[in-house]
Amino acid sequence: MERLPYAQRMRNRCIAITVLVTIIVAIVHCSTKDDPESAKETTEQQAALAADTLAQAIAPSDTNPFDESYTAEASAKENPNGLSALKGIEDEDFENANNTAAGNAASTTNATAENTDNVRDTVHIKSQKDPILADKIDVLLRRYRPDLGVILVVNTKTNEIIAWGERRDGKVQNKPDWIGRPTFPAASLAKLVTIAAAMESNRYSLNTPIPMIGRHHTLYLNQLRVPEKYNGPTMELSEAFARSANPPLAIVGKNVGAKRLNAAAAKLGYNKRFPGNAPNTSSYTAPDTGYGLAEVACGFTTSTTLTPLLAAAQVRAVLTKKPLEIPWARDMAPFAPQKPLALDVGKFSENTYYGLRESMLRSVTQGTAHKHMSTKNMARKNFEALRLGGKTGSLDGTDPAGRYDWFMGFAEAKNDPSKSIVVIVMQMHREIRSQPATQVAATVINYWAHQNLDLKK
Missing domain, CATH: 1.10.287 (Helix Hairpins)
Known part of the structure; x- marks a missing residue:
């Protein structure tokens, strides 16, 4: 059978x-x-x-590629046709589909266990810019109990952090110690660099067809070898970003080259030392050639790391079409700047900013964020009144060890774009996974919309 x-x-x-x-x-x-x-x-x-x-x-079963014990040797045995060993795995569509059931079951199981989160310290909630939203974030972290969870909400217009939440070591924290920690793998969030480099090169547009060889979430060497007279399936550049397809963006990365990738990464704040180490330095280094270049271009490596604070700055830069600025807050020193911090990193062309924004919008309308960034987790009136964009990512990491699940994105009112927020959700799971990061982000956005959008019932 x-x-x-x-x-x-x-x-x-x-x-x-x-x-x-x-x-x-x-x-x-x-x-x-x-x-x-x-x-x-x-x-x-x-x-x-x-x-x-x-x-x-x-x-996962013994042959599941999500299993950390699924080694290169095992992959080679299953691919006798000379395919390169599978070196990682990333398929947000699959992750989001299975995390929902696992998260619901985890919530039920956790209800029977001793819950140290029941004792609430509300001091850190009351001190935030938006204490109502901060309280909702606190409730979400206590309800879903990720092994590590960081939620960050930034006002797009002022770049001020209006609410945050953090959970680790079995309890919700009263200080945002890890919003600037640089050990989290960026996963597919690094694809933002590849799209930017492609658009800056003037060799690609959003609808440029890219060869799509094999499955979205794998990265074999044969998927990077495009025949001279290739007539197989293709995928538009923006669709490859939205659906988080590894092979097309790896091909694009190899074509634009390491120099352009590293230059785009610098404009997005990678490899930069920030004043007071708030945040710490996120890492991005594209090698000159080879499989390593393809890995970096599609986020298929743990060597590229990203802090939640820098992720928020990247999304805001795309929305405002301005050089990178680190989000700030008056009461979060030394974890975030106490005043606006502009960086001399240069800016992209208007066309590149447009391409980045459109690609993030497509992630919600047709891509990996589509399932959970919807009326399943948001009131219909809020969902229809907002313009939503983002990027998902998931990858195994080692510091701390577990499965990392990201969402970086934004929500803005269609009738008043000045009402806009940037939302970052980063979670790490070990044995039992919590709700998907995209679902958590949708819930946070829904809470914010209830407070800030003047909608007729």
Whole structure:
């Protein structure tokens, strides 16, 4: 028999495990209803068993490329035709589809466990520019409990940080220690550099067709070798960005070259030392040639890192068409500047800024952010009143170790573009994944819209 698709196997496995756990709970309940002490002890064991079983249920199989144990050797065995070893994995469409079910199950499991987040310290909430939005962010972090979570909201017009939240070490933090930490892999957010370099080269436009060889989320060497008379499937440049397709953007990166990529990265704030190390230096280095150049161009490497604070600055620069400025806040020293900090990094052409913005808009309308940045997580009146754009990214990292899930984007009122925010959500998951970063971002935007958009009911 032909093997079922991986997503269907995952779904069937989750259903089977859910039924099994339900039966076990029913049996235990019947056998211990006359013994309160035994019932209490068994309930605790049951919660632990449910958590372990769920983790195993959503864990990848031996041949799943999302598994960290899926090595280059294993990949080579499965590809006897001389394909390059798969060196990483990134498919936000797949991530977003599975993270929702995993996140809902994780929320249910966490409700039975001891929750240190129940004790709230609201001092850091009341001190923020928008305490109402800050409170909503705090609630989201306590509800979904990512192993590491950073949420940042910036006023596009003033570049001021209006709300933030951070969770790590098992609890919500009262200081934004990690908004400027430089160890987080940028993943597909690095594709912003490739689009900028392509547009600046004047060799590409948003609708330039790029060869699309193989699957979106892989990066084999044969996917980079385009035959001289290629007549296979193609993908427009902006679509490749929106759908986070690795091979097309890797091909573009190799064609524009390392010099242009590194120059575009510099204008987006990479490799720059900021005053007071707020934020710390994000890293981007494109090698001159080879597979490494292709990896960097599509964000298929952990060597490219990005801080949430710099990600917010990049999105704002695209919206305002101005040189990069680091977001600021009066009460967040030393983690963020206390006043606007303009940087002498130069700016892109008007055409490049237009291309970046349109590509981010397409990510929401047709790309990897489309599913969750929708009326599923936003009130219809808010969704229809806003212009939404962004970029998703996901990749395994090592400091701290886990699966990183990003969303960087913006929301602006269609009838009044001055009402606009930049939203950054960065999460890291270990055994059990939380809600997708895009879903969290949509919820945050919805809260902000309720407060700030004057809409007729």
